[in-house]
Amino acid sequence: MEYTVFRTDGQGGLRREQVSAAPLPSDGVRVAVRAVGLNFRDSYVIRGNRYRAPLKDAIPMTDAAGVVAAVGSAVTRFRVGDRVCSTVLPNWIDGPLSAHGMARSTAVLAEYFDAGENDLVAAPPHLSDEEAATLPVAALTAWHAVAELRVLAEGDTVVVQTTGGVAVFAMQFAAAMGARVIAVSRSEEKLRRSGAWATINTEVYPEWDQQVLALTKGEGARLVLDMGLNDSLRRSARAAAYEGTVAIIGVVQEQTNPLDIYTVMNKNLNVRGVETGSRAMFERMNRFMAQHNLHPHIDAVYDDVDAGLDRLASSPYGKVVLSLRY
Structure with missing residues (x-):
């Protein structure tokens, strides 16, 4: 199976590649990406800022909502067809933040991405894909500060x-x-x-x-x-x-x-x-949002990365999202 991946070109843009899917490990989950939430850090990675140059050959973005397309033989937390969200710091499962918790981050701007089953959370059932894609950084950081402290x-x-x-x-x-x-x-x-x-x-x-x-x-x-x-x-x-x-x-x-x-x-x-949050915090937040029927405020949805980043730079009210359908 081949699928599309986007990488930074080091010049402020992206290049599109076709890659072959690697075999899933026994605890692996393959996610078909449906929507990606944009954060300021994504603009810095792709376009750079006054403190650093654009990165080269990096898969950008961390916030995704999608559908489980395949699972490894030992996976028990998810099944094919489940709707899931990425976690930004997948090593941070619960408890206080540590160096280990900060050691690994997610990259999701692709048609599919592979993750360990412990790297994902179930998407709140009352949210659309675009809404769920806003949660991993912005919502979780806010929840950490307001509720978890x-x-x-x-x-x-x-x-x-x-x-x-x-x-x-x-x-x-x-x-x-x-x-x-x-x-x-x-x-x-x-x-x-x-x-x-x-x-x-x-x-x-x-x-x-x-x-x-x-x-x-x-x-x-x-x-x-x-x-x-x-x-x-x-x-x-x-x-x-x-x-x-x-x-x-x-x-x-x-x-x-x-x-x-x-x-x-x-x-x-x-x-x-306040650094984003753990997977356990994410799951508590999702339950709270479902209980109170809270929906994210989405400023705009695009299918073009540059248009989304331009809108992000214009100080939107709420979140900017990419809707990805292949």
Whole structure:
């Protein structure tokens, strides 16, 4: 059997190849890809950025939804015809993140990809392929921060910066948990779409941390999700409540960001990074989404990679997805 694989050309584009399928190992699963979710890291891999050149000969993308086309003789978790999602860090099954958990990642931009049976999760049955393809990075990162850190309770306030894929998922999860969401963005139109309890337009209120304090009567937010905007980390700490948490869930504009150490110390803040999540977290998230009938916000669906990456670069509301049919 031959199938199509896409590889980076090192010049900002992709080349299409036909490859022969290797024999499946006993624990292997072959997935027919139906949809692929796009993330900023995918643009960096294909097109590069100011910090690094485009990669060459890499199969890009990590987020896929598809159908099991074949299984190895020892596979017990899946059967042919099951709908599945990829996991971004397949070594991270459960428990805390480790070097082993970070040692391997998934590559999915192909007609088929092979994975171990432990590398996949069942797609939520209430979601379409395009919706399920948005989950592995954006949804799971948001779920990790909002639910798995176990710092947010019903009635608490959470601040969410920007209105991209991770942020919109975080708003959905927090609202479903009964928290009060304050959305922070420079786009009034996107703020109106957010459905948040309160919104702050940074074009109007550049010192948005002060607005958070005003909205919470000086208490601050129990959880602030920081997206790595210019000077965001210092403001996130100031917007947080005493004993609150600042979760760094993205690096949108700056790889380094100043932090007000005095505020962190004085408020007894917990400042921590959030790296996607484990397979166990993914499965808990999928159950929660099914229970609450949550659907991802998809900004646009394309069948062309360049069109999808161009849309991703234009600051969409929610996720951009590739729909792949061969």
